[in-house]
Amino acid sequence: GENVEQHPSTLSVQEGDSAVIKCTYSDSASNYFPWYKQELGKGPQLIIDIRSNVGEKKDQRIAVTLNKTAKHFSLHITETQPEDSAVYFCAASIQAGTALIFGKGTTLSVSS
Amino acid sequence: NAGVMQNPRHLVRRRGQEARLRCSPVKGHSHVYWYRQLPEEGLKFMVYLQKENIIDESGMPKERFSAEFPKEGPSILRIQQVVRGDSAAYFCASSPLARAGLNEKLFFGSGTQLSVL
Numbered sequence: 001g002e003n004v005e006q007h008p009s010t011l012s013v014q015e016g017d018s019a020v021i022k023c024t025y026s027d028s029a030s031n032y033f034p035w036y037k038q039e040l041g042k043g044p045q046l047i048i049d050i051r052s053n054v055g056e057k058k059d060q061r062i063a064v065t066l067n068k069t070a071k072h073f074s075l076h077i078t079e080t081q082p083e084d085s086a087v088y089f090c091a092a093s094i095q096a097g098t099a100l101i102f103g104k105g106t107t108l109s110v111s112s
Numbered sequence: 113n114a115g116v117m118q119n120p121r122h123l124v125r126r127r128g129q130e131a132r133l134r135c136s137p138v139k140g141h142s143h144v145y146w147y148r149q150l151p152e153e154g155l156k157f158m159v160y161l162q163k164e165n166i167i168d169e170s171g172m173p174k175e176r177f178s179a180e181f182p183k184e185g186p187s188i189l190r191i192q193q194v195v196r197g198d199s200a201a202y203f204c205a206s207s208p209l210a211r212a213g214l215n216e217k218l219f220f221g222s223g224t225q226l227s228v229l
């Protein structure tokens with residue numbers, strides 16, 4: 001089955017810096033790669049997703065890149081703010097109707 | 113529109129008791145997923161259900177755990193004879209009917225924190 005590895009497990013940055021989180025996946029058939037943000041005491045919320053027919057996607061300060069050949073994808077957050085502090089999860093799935101497989105998460109701390 | 117509703121938020125059980133966790137999906141969503149989250153770990157897939165059908169239960173322990181999503185009412189995750197190792201946060205997520213070939217995003221509830229004494 002699919003296996004998703006996520007690095008780093010913790011990341012501390014100064015406000016205004018950029019943050020990058022990387023994930024690798026094992027199943028070349030995976031075609032959907034979402035990123036979720038989880039704040040303390042809440043459920044994960046989707047922040048951005050990318051499908052395998054696209055190499056990069058941006059949404060304001062957030063961008064995701066996908067390298068299908070290397071089977072890895074990354075989340076980039078620019079101009080970080082304290083409210084970006086949370087746990088971020090990457091995930092992958094093979095096809096519609098199958099479960100998302102998540103990485104172990106990255107705890108991002110943005111200090112002002 | 114109400115999001116995914118899970119109850120209770122916190123559930124305390126003694127070893128050997130039964131735990132029942134409820135999940136009401138977003139209105140109109142026909143797919144429900146259950147995940148378990150332990151400290152320092154990610155979200156572990158447990159089971160995927162559609163109305164009245166279990167689609168994939170490969171992540172759910174074969175013993176003591178069961179799940180259902182009836183035609184009417186919420187999805188239920190049941191854990192019988194709980195043990196301390198069952199203590200975790202259990203999250204439910206829902207998604208609408210998948211369009212052909214496209215994965216639909218998951219909407220998560222706020223979770224149920226199960227504590228086994």
